[in-house]
Structure formats: structure tokens, C-alpha cells
Amino acid sequence: MTTSAPVPASVTTGIFGAVADWSQPMVTYYDHDSGERTELSAATLGNWAAKSANFFVDELGLAPGDELRVDLPEHWQTIAILLGAWWAGAHVRLDDDTDTAAVAAVITSADRIDAYGDVDELLVASLDPFAMGVRDLPIGVTDFASAVRVHGDQYALRSPVTGPVLDGQPVGAVLAAARTAAEAEGIVAGARALSVRSWRTGADVQTNLLAPLIVGASLVTVSHADATRLDALADTERATVTLR
Template sequence: MSTPTLTSAVFDSVVDWSQPMLTYYDHDSGERTELSAATLGNWAAKSANFFVDELGLGAGDEVLVDLPEHWQTAAILLGAWWAGAHVRLPGGDDLETGSLGAAVTSADRIDRYDDVDELLVASLDPFAMGVRDLPVGVTDFASAVRVHGDQYNPPRTASGPALDGAGTETVITTARAAAQADGITTGARVLTTRPWQTASAVVENLVAPLLAGASLIAVAHADEQRLTGLSDTERATITLR
């Protein structure tokens, strides 16, 4: 049996495209951004179209994502997987930045990747506004992807590694096991403060809930005193910390 791309598998789990798929909170900045499955799919599609049509990336090409937990990070990861790219995270085994097809990072981290040909900066702005006054050779990701189509026709099957050397089938199997271990089922509303900074964390804390058909409520810089009230407000059925 063929294996779909990881992103195709995630969106195949969607029951109602109008319902929230990812809600992002940052207790430091006060941001709250809610994305329906349709909206998250649009951003992932724009990202995939950009990677493929503008950068010429495809199966096996490495895309490094060095970003904090954020809704834009989720969209970029999903877009890269849809394009068939091999997502790398900082500190991954055998990572050679000079061989990357592209790197997406934040403005305060660009000095780490001066040997990458295609260096992109994600604004992490609540409204996806662009970043101004970037150095020559550094591309503002939000501005670049905005002009691309919000629908994407992915390859029928995944080929090559998906995340730090792990194949798509392995990632899907691991994510489903993680969702089962956490009691996540279709329609659950999962409030989480867990990080996405390693391959295992991305699989268990981001991919697993989405692949299970849950609605993910991700909280960055969580204020412990506010979490109980937030759980009630968001009607969370599962809290993971």
C-alpha cells in the first residue's frame, strides 16, 4: 500500500473544514490566532507552492525549520511535507547547512545560516505581516508565499525521508501511537503547552493531534494561572503539559 504525504494524511482526517484545527496562544504577547482546517490548509498550500514553484524543491530536498512554536511554524512544516521535502530541525543528526535546499527561521536567527542559498524569515506576526529591512539575499517568507495559490495538488505517494531521517510511514505510525497514548481521538479539543523543538516533539505534540482529527490549542509561554480558565474557555477535552 502506498503512503500519502504526511500533510495529505493530516488533512484526510478533517471532518469539517470550517471548524478550528489549530488555535495558537502566546501568553507573553497576548496573541490568539484561530485557524480553521480550510485556513490552515490554504497556508500550507501556499507554502508548498512556494517551495515547489519558486524554489524548485521536491522529494528529498532538505528544508530546515528553525522556528518556535507558532501557527506559522505549523503551516510551514505542513507545506514542506506537502512538497515532498525532507524537514530538518536544528541539531539533527548529520545536518549540513550548506547542503540545505532552504532554511526558514526568525529574524533574530539569520546569522546562523549565512551559508544557506535560500534563507527565509518567518515574521511570526499574528496577521502574517512581513518583515522589513532584511539583509540582501534574505527573503521575507510571508510576502513571498502570499502570492501563491491556496490549493495544492500533492504527489500521490511520499518518497524519501520526512523528518530528520524518518520516513513518512514511520512518522505516521509514531504519531498515531502517540495520539493513542494520550487518549486523543477525532473531535477532541487538545490544549497543550508541550514544545515542538525536536523531531520527536513535533511528531508527538503537533502531528499526532492533527493526524487524529483533533483540534489543537497550542499555548506558548504559558501562564500557569491562566491555563485552567483557558481550558474552560476553549472547551478543551484533553490538557497536555
């Protein structure tokens, strides 16, 4: 008789629980348009996620179950924000038809500010390679990069997250879908997965972002991918799996 694995206390707990070596690259982000390459070890990504979680709880006052609309492109900062939000127990909403009147806050990019003029709590992520802040924001809009820096880089989860965490789904369902996707793609612990796939929707976040991480693999994610450069990039990054 087999028994299912216990559900982690949060999505983030499950993701970092799969880490075997905190000094090794966990996420490597490329943008072929801008030329950016940013590599984060598990320790560094964990620190950014913890800062984000502490900001959401201590400064924003986010409580478990509160909804957070995340409207951001694929970027390493987006990963840290998602992990921080889940650590804080937030219900992340990625769907475009989210009722923003019902969310505790919206976090988006500077070019999307006008889409959320009626939101009480609007945060802007810089998406800068070095996480520098955004200047000259309108009054009432928070520069997330500057605000998050002052917060601690360790986070202690108060209690297990029991409610929905991603577009209505609970922790167990989100991580189970991620593990299933990893198995289908042959991604295992210690693998290095190069991916050009999008993760803007809840389903895509599970299968294209969380899948490698939940099994202890390293993710190389490429935005605005140049198809002619992918084979060379896979060799450079020593990718064992390429997801196109």
C-alpha cells in the same frame, strides 16, 4: 487477520485526510507573553499550507527529497510551513546539528539570521499574528510571508512521497508515531487538546504537534504558557484533554 492502514501519500495528506469538518477550528495558537490568539479552521490552515507548498515547488524549486532546515519556534505559521514542506515532498530537518551546507534552504526567524550567514537560500518567517512581512531584511534574505502570499491556495501532490520527511524518517513512521502518541494520551477524533508542550525536535513534532491532528482532533497550542491561566483557558476553549 488484520492489515495495516495504507500509508498516506504525504504527512500533510494524512493530516488533512483526518479532517471531518473543514469549517471548524483545527489549530488555535496562543502566546501568553504577547497576548496573541490566532484560530485557524482546517480550510484556512489548508490554504496556508498549500501556499507554502506552491512556493517551495514553484519559486524555490524544491524537489522531492530536498532537505529544508526549519529553525522556528512553536507558532501557527510554523505549522503551515511544515505542512507545506511535507506536501511538497521535502525532507524537513529540525535537528540542530543539521549540515546546512547540504540543505536546499533554511527558514528561520529574523533574530536567527546571523546563525546562517553561509546558507545560499535563507528565508525568514515573520511570526506575525496576521502574517505580515518583515521589513529591512539583508540583501539575499527572502521575506517568506510576503513571498508566499501570491501563491495559490490549492495544491496537488505530484506523486506519493517515498523518501525521508522528518529527520530521516519516512511518512509511515512519522504518522505511526503520532497515532501511537495520540492513543497514549487518550486523544480521539473530535477532541480538543490544549497543549503547552514544545515541538522543536522531530520526536516532539510527532508526539506533541501531529498526534492530535492525525486522529482528527483540534489543537490548542500555547507558547510561553502562564501556568496560573491554564485551567481557565481550558474552560474557555472547551478542552477535553490538557497536555502539560
